Amino acid sequence: MASFDAVNYSLRPSKAIQRQLVFEGIRKLHERLRLSDSVYVGLGSVWFTDFVLAHEILNINDMISMEVDDIGFARAKFNAPYATVQVRKGSSTDTLPELLADRYINKRPWVVWLDYDGGFDEGLMDDVKLIVENVPSNSTFLITFNAHEMNYGNAKERPERIRQLFGDTVPDNLSKKKCKTPRLRHTLAGFAVDFMKSVAATGRRKEAFVDTVQIVYQDGAPMVTVGGMLAAPETVNKIRDAAGNAGWRCRPERVIRAPHLTIREALALQAMLPSEDSLNRDNVQEAGFDLKVEQIEIYEEYYREYPKFAEVRT
Amino acid sequence: MSDITAKKAKASPTKEFFVNMITRDITLEDSILDLIDNSIDAAWQMAGSHAMTLGDDTDLSAFKITLTLSEDQFTISDNCGGMTLDNAVDHAFSFGRKASQEREEFSIGVYGIGMKRAVFKLGKNVRVRSQFRGDNGSPLSFAVPINVTDWLADERPSWDFDIVEDDVRSEYGVVIIVNELTWPAKTAFGNPAFVENLRRMIARDYSLHLGRGLKIEVGDEQIIGANLELAMSEDFSPMRISYEDKQDGESVSIEMLGGMAAPPPDSVEPDDRFDGDKRFGWYVACNGRIVMAADKSSIAGWGTKDWPQWHRQYAGFIGIVLFSASNTAALPLTTTKRSVDQSSDVYRSAQLKMRDLSKVWIAYTNQRKQALEEAKRKEAAARAVPISLVEVKPAIALPSLNVQRVERPANVHYSVPVQRMKRLARALGNINLTYREVGVRSFEYTYDDFVGDE
Ligand SMILES: Nc1ncnc2c1ncn2[C@@H]1O[C@H](COP(=O)(O)OP(=O)(O)OP(=O)(O)O)[C@@H](O)[C@H]1O
Ligand SMILES: [Mg+2]
Numbered sequence: 001m002a003s004f005d006a007v008n009y010s011l012r013p014s015k016a017i018q019r020q021l022v023f024e025g026i027r028k029l030h031e032r033l034r035l036s037d038s039v040y041v042g043l044g045s046v047w048f049t050d051f052v053l054a055h056e057i058l059n060i061n062d063m064i065s066m067e068v069d070d071i072g073f074a075r076a077k078f079n080a081p082y083a084t085v086q087v088r089k090g091s092s093t094d095t096l097p098e099l100l101a102d103r104y105i106n107k108r109p110w111v112v113w114l115d116y117d118g119g120f121d122e123g124l125m126d127d128v129k130l131i132v133e134n135v136p137s138n139s140t141f142l143i144t145f146n147a148h149e150m151n152y153g154n155a156k157e158r159p160e161r162i163r164q165l166f167g168d169t170v171p172d173n174l175s176k177k178k179c180k181t182p183r184l185r186h187t188l189a190g191f192a193v194d195f196m197k198s199v200a201a202t203g204r205r206k207e208a209f210v211d212t213v214q215i216v217y218q219d220g221a222p223m224v225t226v227g228g229m230l231a232a233p234e235t236v237n238k239i240r241d242a243a244g245n246a247g248w249r250c251r252p253e254r255v256i257r258a259p260h261l262t263i264r265e266a267l268a269l270q271a272m273l274p275s276e277d278s279l280n281r282d283n284v285q286e287a288g289f290d291l292k293v294e295q296i297e298i299y300e301e302y303y304r305e306y307p308k309f310a311e312v313r314t
Numbered sequence: 315m316s317d318i319t320a321k322k323a324k325a326s327p328t329k330e331f332f333v334n335m336i337t338r339d340i341t342l343e344d345s346i347l348d349l350i351d352n353s354i355d356a357a358w359q360m361a362g363s364h365a366m367t368l369g370d371d372t373d374l375s376a377f378k379i380t381l382t383l384s385e386d387q388f389t390i391s392d393n394c395g396g397m398t399l400d401n402a403v404d405h406a407f408s409f410g411r412k413a414s415q416e417r418e419e420f421s422i423g424v425y426g427i428g429m430k431r432a433v434f435k436l437g438k439n440v441r442v443r444s445q446f447r448g449d450n451g452s453p454l455s456f457a458v459p460i461n462v463t464d465w466l467a468d469e470r471p472s473w474d475f476d477i478v479e480d481d482v483r484s485e486y487g488v489v490i491i492v493n494e495l496t497w498p499a500k501t502a503f504g505n506p507a508f509v510e511n512l513r514r515m516i517a518r519d520y521s522l523h524l525g526r527g528l529k530i531e532v533g534d535e536q537i538i539g540a541n542l543e544l545a546m547s548e549d550f551s552p553m554r555i556s557y558e559d560k561q562d563g564e565s566v567s568i569e570m571l572g573g574m575a576a577p578p579p580d581s582v583e584p585d586d587r588f589d590g591d592k593r594f595g596w597y598v599a600c601n602g603r604i605v606m607a608a609d610k611s612s613i614a615g616w617g618t619k620d621w622p623q624w625h626r627q628y629a630g631f632i633g634i635v636l637f638s639a640s641n642t643a644a645l646p647l648t649t650t651k652r653s654v655d656q657s658s659d660v661y662r663s664a665q666l667k668m669r670d671l672s673k674v675w676i677a678y679t680n681q682r683k684q685a686l687e688e689a690k691r692k693e694a695a696a697r698a699v700p701i702s703l704v705e706v707k708p709a710i711a712l713p714s715l716n717v718q719r720v721e722r723p724a725n726v727h728y729s730v731p732v733q734r735m736k737r738l739a740r741a742l743g744n745i746n747l748t749y750r751e752v753g754v755r756s757f758e759y760t761y762d763d764f765v766g767d768e
Contacts, residue, residue: 122732153745160746168507172514173538194506201505208504 013258013307014217018225019050020305022213023057025243025250026111026140029212030058032242033235035138039064039105041112043092044085046075050113051085062105064088066095092127100134110139113227119151120165120188125195132199135230137207142227143192147185147216155180162191169194185216185255189224200230207232212243217256258302259295266306269296273303329466329473332409336427337435340650342502343512345435346381347519347651348428349390349490350530351603353379354523355421356394356488358602363419365638366522366602367556368569368702375527382533383503383512388436391489396446399456399477407458407475422603424642425649429490436499437492438462443480444488455480513537519604525702542597542634544573544704547696549713553671554704561660564644568664571701572633572671573710577693578679579629580686581750591629596668598654598661599636600645606654608632613653614668621669622676631675634701635664671710678712685715726753 030038040054044065054060061084067073068091076087088095092114100106112131116124124145131141153161158179163170170191178187193211200209211228231239242248261269268287272279279300284291291299299306340348357377364370379392397406405415411426433440440460448454457480465475483489495503502508513532517540520530524539531537544552552573559566575594596614598606610616610624614633617623637645637660646658654661682689692713739747742755 121736153740157744157746164746169510171510198505198507201501201508208501 012219013260014219014256016307017256017258017302017305018215018217019053021249022142022225023053025213027057029239029242032238033138035109038109038111041099041110043115044076046072046079048079048081050115052081054111055082058111064099066090066092093123096127096130106136108136110135112139113142115144118146120145120192125165128196129199132196132209133203133205137230137232138235140227140229142213142225144223144225146221147188147224148221149181149184166191166195169198185222185224189214189216189226192226196228208236210236210239212239213250215250215252215256256298258298258306259291265289269299270303273300333434336431340431340435342435342498343515344650344652345432346512348432350379351422352429353392353394355423357528358420360395365420365567367638368636372526374523378529380531383509385500385504388492388495388499389490391487393485393487396444396486396488398446399454402456402458402477419640420601420638421642422601424647427649433490433492434462437496438494441491445483445486447486453482455482509533518607521604522599522602542701543698544571544575544632544701545696546699549692550574550696551707551711552704553710554706555708559660559663561644561658564639564641566637566639566644566660569636570667571704574630575632576630577690579626591626594629594631597634600647601638601642603651605647605651613656615665621672627679628676633668633671635668674710681715681717684717684720688715
């Protein structure tokens with residue numbers, strides 16, 4: 001199912017939070033490395049939410065969206081949010097090689113985000129190889145995929161399936177437990193990062209893959225976003241420093257599972273923040289409604305990234 | 315005119331040339347194994363130095379070797395007794411063993427180059443630390459710091475390294491720390507696939523030591539030795555023999571085993587199975603260290619005189635040869651310990667036996683094509699036994715099969731997008747079915763629907 005047919009696309013608060021975190025993270029790294037004139041490559045669908053953020057937060061003008069579906073392509077062209085957004089007809093696997101060969105963009109840093117709804121599979125694996133081996137120096141590369149168990153066969157088959165997908169980095173004695181909820185999502189995230197690193201190290205390029213992003217979020221199915229930069233040798237340490245300090249928010253330990261709040265609820269909570277002591281259930285009840293502790297904690301942590309309802313245009 | 319015969323044409327090598335030469339033909343992995351070999355030699359000596367036969371039950375569980383690999387540093391440390399100061403002064407750091415040097419009993423080390431070559435391969439800033447039990451029973455410590463760049467730049471004739479005092483540690487053993495890693499080491503250690511493959515290699519090449527309790531840790535993960543197993547049943551029994559031989563007058567003991575480790579594949583076309591036939595083929599160990607694993611090449615002998623080339627059809631077979639000698643120089647080792655010396659006499663005579671055994675297996679895999687169901691049934695009934703428990707038997711036994719003429723087959727080959735194939739595999743009950751199995755099952759399914767019983 002293509003994502004433009006998914007219901008309530010704009011009402012996925014966890015996804016929205018995740019996206020904000022990632023773009024803010026990329027902005028910090030771009031500033032630190034003084035990168036400019038970047039190119040954004042993504043799967044804009046008909047919503048182009050990530051393209052809007054790439055333009056607003058990263059100041060990127062040249063943006064390319066890939067769309068394989070006929071109707072999706074017509075709709076995408078109609079919905080392209082800026083004059084500088086180009087929509088290319090074709091699958092990522094067919095389109096990426098053309099883009100990588102395009103002399104107008106292939107010397108500039110890219111931000112590529114392959115944001116899929118489905119599980120990690122052979123198609124994504126090929127795209128990852130292609131990108132990691134060929135994307136210009138100092139590009140950022142992110143993938144998002146579905147981490148629900150059933151995308152990877154049943155419990156018994158899963159370790160072998162995962163070995164097939166991620167290759168040598170997966171130990172021969174991978175346990176079934178690591179391939180089950182709740183650990184599976186972290187297992188997959190870890191192997192996806194390892195896979196990207198090993199593709200970069202095995203190829204002939206001088207850039208190393210430095211991972212910066214590892215986020216699990218959940219609106220419906222658990223989703224994993226991982227990524228990093230193909231760092232020229234002299235930039236490796238700068239990236240590691242920036243992505244290793246306490247203020248770096250693209251590697252949260254816990255799953256981002258944001259509550260679906262009404263506008264009134266969100267505004268009521270927001271009015272209590274920022275606060276020295278963390279919000280608790282009593283505070284919420286005093287305000288006149290109620291939430292689970294985990295929901296309160298997540299909201300407090302991410303209220304600045306929580307979608308504003310005025311933004312439904314995206 | 316001056317006296318020409320009093321002059322000498324200088325021939326001593328530059329250090330730089332020498333270092334380039336010795337590090338050239340060895341891989342990073344094999345260099346690391348060289349350092350592990352040294353720790354194991356020290357442990358083996360502590361455990362009494364005797365032949366590493368399959369039946370031997372030396373307990374190595376007191377010994378531990380720990381490796382850490384990061385993009386900035388490599389370390390290996392052991393608690394295997396350490397090297398003595400005398401050894402460091404006279405032998406350990408010289409390039410190549412002196413003829414006078416006593417031969418360690420049943421060791422892996424023999425050439426006197428491994429440690430030096432390994433540290434040069436790894437980095438530019440090296441510190442070898444050792445703590446050993448002094449003559450009076452108390453701990454003594456020293457270190458040999460090597461700044462490779464300075465050492466190379468120093469043109470004076472002396473090649474010696476300084477020895478310095480060092481802090482006392484809690485264990486007797488050697489620690490080697492390498493900083494300022496070479497570019498290949500840096501890249502490899504940042505590559506999770508490299509590290510995982512190194513673990514696999516250690517699990518395989520030291521499986522005989524790990525099976526005797528030795529502990530090896532790579533980056534906080536303890537390595538579990540690979541199990542070499544052969545199948546046994548009424549119909550199947552592996553060969554297991556042992557004999558003595560001589561290499562340049564030195565005695566060498568040989569043990570040889572071989573048989574079915576897993577049923578051969580149904581199809582000879584390479585399929586999508588992840589593991590394929592990686593485990594199968596010939597293994598050779600020298601004083602316990604596996605130096606050749608799962609060989610399917612002419613080094614074992616495949617494709618040489620009177621011995622067919624390896625073919626996927628032969629998968630399922632494993633053969634093992636263990637050579638041991640108190641004088642390691644008599645073993646068919648290469649300097650990198652990653653292969654066997656094919657010119658060795660003991661190896662050449664072993665090869666004849668290896669060939670004969672392989673050929674019996676080859677004949678079986680040919681025959682089973684004509685009695686596939688029966689063969690599969692019998693193969694499935696066999697159970698895996700660790701090689702040390704395989705009974706002594708002068709020849710391999712394989713089932714005799716009721717060979718029937720097969721109907722003429724039609725071979726089918728077609729391509730579909732891999733995602734659809736995987737989806738169908740999942741619907742048929744197992745996402746990991748081989749493409750071939752998916753093909754056969756969909757054929758059977760359709761046949762049943764459209765043709766049914768005749
Ligand atoms: N971990 C260790 N514990 C005790 N002694 C050691 C250790 N590592 C090295 N040595 C000493 O250093 C010597 C030199 O090691 P090196 O690996 O260079 O050569 P070798 O092991 O003798 O031969 P080869 O080149 O075949 O490995 C060893 O023979 C051993 O005496
Ligand atoms: Mg050695």
